[in-house]
Amino acid sequence: MIIGLTGGIASGKSTVSNLLRSYNIPVVDADLIARQVVEQGQSAYVKIVEHFGKEVLDEEENIDRKKLGGIIFTDARKRKALNGIVHPAVRLEMKKQAEHYLMEGFSHVVMDIPLLFESRLTHMVDRTLLIYVDEKTQFSRLVKRDNFTEEEAWSRIASQMPLKDKVELADAVITNNGSLEELKVKLDEQLREWKII
Numbered sequence: 001m002i003i004g005l006t007g008g009i010a011s012g013k014s015t016v017s018n019l020l021r022s023y024n025i026p027v028v029d030a031d032l033i034a035r036q037v038v039e040q041g042q043s044a045y046v047k048i049v050e051h052f053g054k055e056v057l058d059e060e061e062n063i064d065r066k067k068l069g070g071i072i073f074t075d076a077r078k079r080k081a082l083n084g085i086v087h088p089a090v091r092l093e094m095k096k097q098a099e100h101y102l103m104e105g106f107s108h109v110v111m112d113i114p115l116l117f118e119s120r121l122t123h124m125v126d127r128t129l130l131i132y133v134d135e136k137t138q139f140s141r142l143v144k145r146d147n148f149t150e151e152e153a154w155s156r157i158a159s160q161m162p163l164k165d166k167v168e169l170a171d172a173v174i175t176n177n178g179s180l181e182e183l184k185v186k187l188d189e190q191l192r193e194w195k196i197i
């Protein structure tokens with residue numbers, strides 16, 4: 001079974017991923033794969049350079065994510081073109097890694113996909129698990145983790161689909177407003193309910 005783990009910025013997905021790994025449940029990380037598929041030598045890298053030109057490369061000829069981000073931020077057409085290159089490569093690699101774990105004998109694999117609902121990727125998973133936090137907690141954890149100003153933190157939270165809208169879409173929700181210990185207990189309960197442990 002493949003479980004889709006999702007949430008919002010600083011809601012606790014990585015924290016939960018690490019807890020899952022401590023149960024020996026493999027986690028496939030969409031953000032990590034999105035960085036790997038644009039590394040030199042990968043087909044998405046070649047396509048990006050073909051499409052956007054060498055000006056998106058840094059001195060070491062790696063893709064400069066900041067430069068590319070700046071270009072697509074103001075140009076919807078270019079953003080679509082980039083997504084059209086990167087997203088299929090990410091999906092393919094995620095499937096490959098999940099299949100590999102299942103072939104190895106793991107009965108469950110988790111896919112950590114921040115934009116699982118927004119990108120309509122629920123067809124890739126059998127069940128969805130949302131890590132929810134209230135906005136105040138999300139805000140203070142974000143400021144603390146990334147050293148954002150209040151304004152930077154709020155604008156990032158506001159740019160995303162509200163977590164309360166994702167609650168309706170998820171098969172299960174873990175609320176992460178409390179301590180790490182509480183999170184562990186709730187995750188443990190959910191995994192038992194789903195007979196994963």
Ligand SMILES: Nc1ncnc2c1ncn2[C@@H]1O[C@H](COP(=O)(O)OP(=O)(O)OP(=O)(O)O)[C@@H](O)[C@H]1O
Nearest residue numbers: 008009010011012013014015141145178179180183
């Ligand atoms: N229950 C908790 N108690 C205290 N701190 C927590 C708790 N859960 C998460 N955190 C902290 O909040 C921050 C955000 O958590 P985490 O990085 O796991 O979120 P995320 O959803 O993976 O974020 P992003 O998608 O933005 O990378 C981290 O600094 C983490 O250590």
